[in-house]
């Protein structure tokens with residue numbers, strides 16, 4: 171009896187030790203900066219890519235918990251052409267910007283519009299996608315244009331180009347702008363009556379309508395909305411990663427892979 175229990179304690183001790191060692195190993199891995207220098211088993215450079223996977227069909231979580239979407243397919247195609255491995259991390263929208271800045275991720279893909287303001291703090295790849303802001307309203311709404319939104323309650327995803335546009339229309343400190351953490355939450359504000367309209371990228375608002383044919387909402391397109399170009403966002407000064415991504419983007423534009431994924435030409 172005694173022998174048996176000693177056997178078990180020894181086994182347990184060994185197990186705990188192994189677990190501890192494995193745990194430590196993982197800990198060191200996680201602590202490593204997402205610098206482009208990580209090589210994977212076949213010697214390819216591995217880049218960690220941050221995203222906000224709440225923006226179907228561009229980037230979202232599928233039922234198995236995988237990060238998927240058009241943006242994800244585009245980055246995979248670009249990475250293949252550029253000869254690098256990519257690993258996606260769901261970071262969220264607002265935390266994505268500091269994550270790029272502090273090196274937690276090597277770059278971000280998240281339907282990010284290249285804007286002059288963002289270019290002050292980040293570097294961007296060449297554009298790979300074109301979008302514009304649209305208005306989502308309940309069916310029968312009297313809202314027909316962006317100017318009609320001047321005195322309306324409007325929900326947006328916080329710190330997006332839709333948010334900026336609403337600040338331009340209503341004034342920076344307007345209390346009628348509801349800034350939600352995600353686009354689905356912004357749309358929720360429209361559905362529950364807190365907002366008269368929701369403003370966001372056509373890429374994602376169109377998808378909402380497609381997936382929810384029974385919800386009584388419709389899209390208002392207004393030609394005054396400027397074209398927006400999506401880019402991959404990199405830490406300021408990291409020309410190594412920008413050059414690599416641009417090389418990949420050039421190739422997927424030339425060989426038609428980008429068009430295969432998005433359905434249209436960029437530029």
Ligand code: ARG
Nearest residue numbers: 222225280281282283330331
């Ligand atoms: N294109 C817009 C912007 O850059 C919205 C992007 C939001 N993307 C997302 N994955 N939530 O501001």
